[in-house]
Each structure stands twice: as structure tokens, then as C-alpha cells.
Amino acid sequence: MEEMLRLIADPELRSQVERVVPFHGYLSTGAFIGIQMFNIARRELDIKEGERIFVTCETYNCLPDPFQVLAGATIGNKGLTIKDHGKMAATVVKRGEFGKKTRGLRIMLDPAKTAQYPQLHAWFMKTCKVPHPEAVSILIEAGESVYSWEVLEVEVPDRPRKVIAICERCGESFIQRENEALCQACLDGLAAESHKSCCSNPED
Ligand SMILES: [Zn+2]
Secondary structure, eight states, X not given: OHHHHHHOOOHHHHHHHHXXXXXXXXXXXXXXXXXXXXXXXXXXXXXXXXOOEEEEESOSSSTHHHHHHHHOOOTTTTSEEEOOOSOSEEEEEEOOOTTSEEEEEEEEEOHHHHTTSHHHHHHHHTSSOOOHHHHHHHHHHHGGGGEEEEEXXXXXXXXXXXXXXXXXXXXXXXXXXXXXXXXXXXXXXXHHHHHHHHHHOTTO
16 A cells, blocks of 8 residues: 555645545555546546535446545435446536536546556456556556546436325335335335235136
8 A cells, every 4th residue: 555655646646545545445446446537527627626516436346435535425415326337437517506507527447548558458357367556556657548538518407306205004204206105115015025926826
């Protein structure tokens, strides 16, 4: 870890790594990629220190954590969404007024570009076991040259009204999506029961 930090010339990047490591547990390649993606987005979208952003990560693996600890975009404040497409890609969107347009950036680790770095590419494609310190040190050297990004125009959706209902089956309160009378847990339970009864009936 100390050795890794010595490879990083930029003091800001070094301090970002020092904040991410205790949060994530160690310096994984994916976590370092998240830091680099966040820095590209900050510059391209002119995101100010402390400015709230929306982030969508396309994998659960490592990538979301730097956005949580460095950008304060968390699951709980709805700043962070995971769409598990299994991709090393993230979209960062500047917060805007509800119903208006705002700018976003989708960034990906680009296999056409990692191909110039065989060991990094091997880590990315999982073609052989590459230790994290090795992959991270290649990323430090490669910098932003292994990423591709595109600017998006995004409409900020109107804030939906929250309707709380009492489930007619279990009596617990839940956030109603449409006009459903039962909570999702009870609906799932009923679906499982009807599946069981149809499977256990020999006449069926
Ligand atoms: Zn219920």
C-alpha cells in the first residue's frame, strides 16, 4: 500500500486513495478505477467540491465505493444506483431542477484501450490472475488513456409523491407504487404459495 502510494505523484489522488482504502477494505483495482472515473467526471462536468451528484454504477464490484466515500453519493441518499450489467462503467449526472435537463457523463473502462497494457487487459478480461497491486500500478501509469466517455443530456425526473399504505394481509405499512393493496413481501409470498400448491397437486 505504501509502495503504491509512492507511485502516485498527484497529492490529491493520493489522498483520495487514502480515504477509499479504509472504506472499501483494501486498494482493489475496481476501487481505483472508480476513483479515476470520478475524477474524469468532476473535470468534464465541472463538479464543484461538495456538489451533489447522481451516480449509476453498472456493476456491484468495487466501483461504487469511491463514489460513496469521495462524492457522498450513497445508496441511502439515492445518489447511488446500481444497474448490474456486469460492466466496468458508470454514469455521473449533475443534480438539476426537477423536470429540467441536466448534463451527465457515461465513462467506461475501454477494452480497445486496455489492450495496449497486456497485464491490465488480462486482469480486465480475467484471462489470467493479475494481482491488484500490479493492475493498479498500470492504471496509475496509464491514467485516463484507458477510458472512454460520452456526454449525455439527462432529464431530471419529477420527484414522485410518496404514498404510504397499510398492507391488507400483514398489516404493515409500505410505500405504495400504484394502488396495490398488498405489500411486495406478501405478493411474493402468495406467488410462492400458489407455485407450491400447483406443484404439489398430482392432478395438476
Ligand atoms: Zn404485507
